[in-house]
Amino acid sequence: MPGGEPRCFPSTGSAVLLLLKNLQAPSVEAEVLVCCGAPKGSAAKADNKKNHTFVRALDTCGRIKITDPNPQWVMKTMPHARIMGDIDVEQVTESFTALMDRRKFSLVVNLTLTFFFFFFLNPTRMTSQISIIYFLLFQLIIIVSHPCHRFLTHAAGGRWQFLQRSIGISAMHMQLLNNDRVIMFDRTDFGKSNISLPDGKCRKDSTGNKVDCTAHSIEYDVLSNTFRPLMVQSNVWCSSGAVMPDGSLIQTGGFKEGDRRIRIFKSCSDCDWVEVEKGLAVTRWYATNHILPKGGQIVIGGTMQFNYEFIPKNGAPNLFSLPFLAQTSDRGVENNLYPFVFLIGDGNLFIFANNRAILFDYLNNKVVKKYPTMPGGDPRCYPSTGSAVLLPLKNLQASSVEAEVLVCGGAPKGSVAQAKKGKFVNALDTCGRIKITDPNPQWVMETMPQARVMGDMVLLPNGNVMIINGGAAGVAGWELGRNPVLNPVLYRPNDKLGSRFELQNPTTIPRMYHSTALLLRDGRVLVGGSNPHNYYNFTGVLYPTELSLEAFSPAYLNPENSSLRPKIVLPASHANLKYNQNLEVRFTVARTVALDKFSVTMVAPSFTTHSFSMNHRLLVLGSEKVIGIGNNTYAVQVTTPGSVNLAPLGYYLLFLVHQDIPSEGIWVNLQ
Ligand SMILES: *[C@@H]1O[C@H](CO)[C@@H](O)[C@H](O)[C@H]1NC(C)=O
Numbered sequence: 177m178p179g180g181e182p183r184c185f186p187s188t189g190s191a192v193l194l195l196l197k198n199l200q201a202p203s204v205e206a207e208v209l210v211c212c213g214a215p216k217g218s219a220a221k222a223d224n225k226k227n228h229t230f231v232r233a234l235d236t237c238g239r240i241k242i243t244d245p246n247p248q249w250v251m252k253t254m255p256h257a258r259i260m261g262d263i264d265v266e267q268v269t270e271s272f273t274a275l276m277d278r279r280k281f282s283l284v285v286n287l288t289l290t291f292f293f294f295f296f297l298n299p300t301r302m303t304s305q306i307s308i309i310y311f312l313l314f315q316l317i318i319i320v321s322h323p324c325h326r327f328l329t330h331a332a333g334g335r336w337q338f339l340q341r342s343i344g345i346s347a348m349h350m351q352l353l354n355n356d357r358v359i360m361f362d363r364t365d366f367g368k369s370n371i372s373l374p375d376g377k378c379r380k381d382s383t384g385n386k387v388d389c390t391a392h393s394i395e396y397d398v399l400s401n402t403f404r405p406l407m408v409q410s411n412v413w414c415s416s417g418a419v420m421p422d423g424s425l426i427q428t429g430g431f432k433e434g435d436r437r438i439r440i441f442k443s444c445s446d447c448d449w450v451e452v453e454k455g456l457a458v459t460r461w462y463a464t465n466h467i468l469p470k471g472g473q474i475v476i477g478g479t480m481q482f483n484y485e486f487i488p489k490n491g492a493p494n495l496f497s498l499p500f501l502a503q504t505s506d507r508g509v510e511n512n513l514y515p516f517v518f519l520i521g522d523g524n525l526f527i528f529a530n531n532r533a534i535l536f537d538y539l540n541n542k543v544v545k546k547y548p549t550m551p552g553g554d555p556r557c558y559p560s561t562g563s564a565v566l567l568p569l570k571n572l573q574a575s576s577v578e579a580e581v582l583v584c585g586g587a588p589k590g591s592v593a594q595a596k597k598g599k600f601v602n603a604l605d606t607c608g609r610i611k612i613t614d615p616n617p618q619w620v621m622e623t624m625p626q627a628r629v630m631g632d633m634v635l636l637p638n639g640n641v642m643i644i645n646g647g648a649a650g651v652a653g654w655e656l657g658r659n660p661v662l663n664p665v666l667y668r669p670n671d672k673l674g675s676r677f678e679l680q681n682p683t684t685i686p687r688m689y690h691s692t693a694l695l696l697r698d699g700r701v702l703v704g705g706s707n708p709h710n711y712y713n714f715t716g717v718l719y720p721t722e723l724s725l726e727a728f729s730p731a732y733l734n735p736e737n738s739s740l741r742p743k744i745v746l747p748a749s750h751a752n753l754k755y756n757q758n759l760e761v762r763f764t765v766a767r768t769v770a771l772d773k774f775s776v777t778m779v780a781p782s783f784t785t786h787s788f789s790m791n792h793r794l795l796v797l798g799s800e801k802v803i804g805i806g807n808n809t810y811a812v813q814v815t816t817p818g819s820v821n822l823a824p825l826g827y828y829l830l831f832l833v834h835q836d837i838p839s840e841g842i843w844v845n846l847q
């Protein structure tokens with residue numbers, strides 16, 4: 177096989193005989209697929225007692241027509257490297273069953289042979305107790321190393337933490353507030369959740385008939401890892417929102433009786449949702465909200481809505497047309513819902529829908545610029561759901577601040593129709609990156625280590641991007657996603673093109689349609705949700721509804737890095753900051769290496785749902801000079817953003833980053 181690397185135990189790859197067809201032919205063609213394994217010498221390196229080194233596994237498969245007169249290996253690269261994997265032969269059940277039977281057979285043969293070896297031949301004249309122990313040990317080694325039993329991916333890092341088995345609801349929508357509580361909600365008309373409403377309260381469900389005494393919203397307290405039920409009156413399913421400058425969450429729209437509601441949540445120990453009926457000009461379901469520079473929100477699109485409106489109302493009528501949304505709606509499929517919207521420094525909104533984008537002057541209802549269609553032309557928005565982020569904004573004092581957007585994953589054209597017929601097309605494995613402020617902007621395409629649909633993209637405090645959750649085939653919607661992608665992927669925007677992605681350690685819980693992820697103040701990524709069914713279905717379905725909550729800790733939180741991790745001393749938590757203000761940040765750090773490897777960043781917390789983090793942005797305030805002021809304490813002077821277009825009014829998380837390792841954040845209020 178090309179490369180000459182070993183593929184059998186202990187450099188364990190796997191193999192199958194592919195489906196045998198045309199069985200009536202005089203000579204039946206046969207093909208074999210061999211995948212994974214480990215490079216030459218890996219076993220010795222792993223086994224070196226003084227220095228265990230775990231070499232990255234092979235990521236290639238070889239396929240060969242063994243009945244050809246001149247058989248040749250054809251090599252293909254897999255989405256990730258793997259040893260001790262099993263080949264899951266979908267659609268080739270016959271040969272798979274044969275393989276399983278052979279495995280069972282080989283286990284029986286091996287048991288018999290070793291038993292015979294130890295008890296009858298007994299080469300070393302052991303006592304019977306010792307030979308029994310040897311026999312059992314030998315079996316244990318064989319069972320543990322048997323390809324049926326283990327499945328392992330060597331990946332770069334990060335750790336998963338299981339926070340809650342059940343928060344009672346599926347975390348379909350999430351927003352972090354400035355008291356480190358996360359507001360979550362799912363849907364009010366799909367049965368009883370796993371948490372009761374407080375104080376014996378009940379409500380009539382959307383049909384007005386059935387009484388439901390369970391909650392469909394909760395407040396999760398990050399610091400104590402506890403939660404309490406909240407009460408939404410109307411259906412919040414597939415809605416949108418943003419946090420206002422005063423810290424209250426304003427959420428809009430939803431389904432049926434909830435589709436024109438505005439709901440307000442102001443945090444306190446026993447606060448609950450307050451709802452405004454007919455608060456919206458039109459129905460909003462699958463819309464995107466963006467915070468406005470001086471407070472207020474714009475609500476864009478939604479199912480069958482090719483327009484936008486403002487909250488609070490901006491005159492009457494509060495409805496403005498946006499033909500771009502009609503132009504990007506694929507007939508019968510849409511592929512442009514939950515558009516990716518970002519405010520940039522010149523005050524315009526970048527709006528991406530389906531496979532292309534515009535720069536939009538929302539105040540004058542004018543398209544300022546049209547961006548080229550992303551190469552390939554495949555859809556990236558719901559239900560062919562990809563994800564997107566505005567990459568970190570830097571050099572904030574420049575007269576025009578450069579802005580770049582990264583859009584990743586999605587599903588090839590036609591995938592929705594295919595999925596509805598039970599054919600789950602592989603997701604897109606590409607990202608497009610574009611400098612939206614360039615005079616002649618062009619997409620630069622990059623390939624992810626894995627294909628992904630319904631992923632979430634989260635900005636980390638150090639400016640890297642975590643791509644997490646989702647599947648590798650199918651699309652968004654009930655029962656339409658397949659092949660969960662369990663490994664997050666880290667994207668380092670400042671690295672060289674071609675070496676920006678790094679695979680992270682996998683979770684064990686599929687997070688398919690209706691899963692979410694967001695950045696916490698301590699640098700972890702909170703992960704929840706996954707509800708690919710029309711109800712709460714916990715058993716008897718593919719990918720049961722998930723009520724659990726996990727956190728992913730990127731490698732910067734590894735204990736090895738703790739001596740490099742700074743701790744902010746000043747400003748104090750919840751400090752008020754002005755625009756264009758000189759700000760001294762004081763911090764302590766146990767071990768400093770270079771005084772020029774510090775930066776100060778500010779992250780706006782997002783409203784996350786359906787693979788998009790609305791209002792998420794990161795500003796690099798830069799680092800001037802770090803000076804030591806004794807007692808392991810240092811000070812750095814930075815300048816806060818100069819305009820509300822770069823950083824809308826409101827609460828941000830402020831981090832001090834040292835050699836890519838962020839401090840715990842503090843909340844600041846930009847006023
Ligand atoms: C351990 O082994 C690896 C590869 O075999 C080698 O690169 C590394 O230098 C070794 N480390 C030590 C401390 O010997």
Ligand SMILES: *[C@@H]1O[C@H](CO)[C@@H](O)[C@H](O)[C@H]1NC(C)=O
Pocket residue numbers: 341342370714723
């Ligand atoms: C429902 O909640 C209970 C604990 O309150 C938990 O034991 C159970 O696993 C939850 N059910 C599901 C399906 O998550």
Ligand SMILES: *[C@@H]1O[C@H](CO)[C@@H](O)[C@H](O)[C@H]1NC(C)=O
Pocket residue numbers: 367709710711712713716717
């Ligand atoms: C999910 O549960 C509901 C009601 O509990 C049931 O009607 C429905 O058939 C289930 N869905 C699937 C895909 O099994």
Ligand SMILES: *[C@@H]1O[C@H](CO)[C@@H](O)[C@H](O)[C@H]1NC(C)=O
Pocket residue numbers: 333730731732733734736737835836837
């Ligand atoms: C943190 O520590 C790990 C080693 O445990 C290292 O691989 C990683 O790159 C370090 N730094 C960051 C920024 O993650």
Ligand SMILES: *[C@@H]1O[C@H](CO)[C@@H](O)[C@H](O)[C@H]1NC(C)=O
Pocket residue numbers: 805806807
């Ligand atoms: C350093 O810390 C000690 C003990 O906490 C304190 O007494 C001293 O004043 C500090 N020195 C400076 C320069 O802050």
